[in-house]
Amino acid sequence: MPGPVPQSWPDLIGTELxxxxxxxAQERPDVRIVRVLPPGEAxxxxxxxxxxxxxxxxxxxxxxxxxxxxxAPYIG
Structure with a gap:
């Protein structure tokens, strides 16, 4: 991927899921899993x-x- 590869997306807080x-997915096509959690869950x-x-x-x-x-959403 050209340019810096995002590791987190603080600008997405407040965005529709x-x-x-x-x-x-557009910024990190290598991502295979998105783990969606309620607030406070590990x-x-x-x-x-x-x-x-x-x-x-x-x-x-x-x-x-x-x-x-x-x-903010993050790689992890």
Missing amino acids: NAAVQII PSPPPTDQVRVVLYNDVGPVPDTWMVVAP
């Missing part, structure tokens, strides 16, 4: 043979929407 997943150990992004989400302001919340 599906839109955030699409942005990460992720399971990362797989050894795949690149994974951890995203935290919560209910959005519009019914049936989910938004990315802090901490």
Whole structure:
């Protein structure tokens, strides 16, 4: 990949979950797993043979929407 390879996405906090997943997939096509968690939940150990992004989400302001919340999505 040309240019710097993102390791985290702080600018995606507050973004609708599906839109955030699409942005990460465009910026990091090597990512194979996106682990979506509710606020405060600890992720399971990362797989050894795949690149994974951890995203935290919560209910959005519009019914049936989910938004990315802090901490920022990260590789891990």
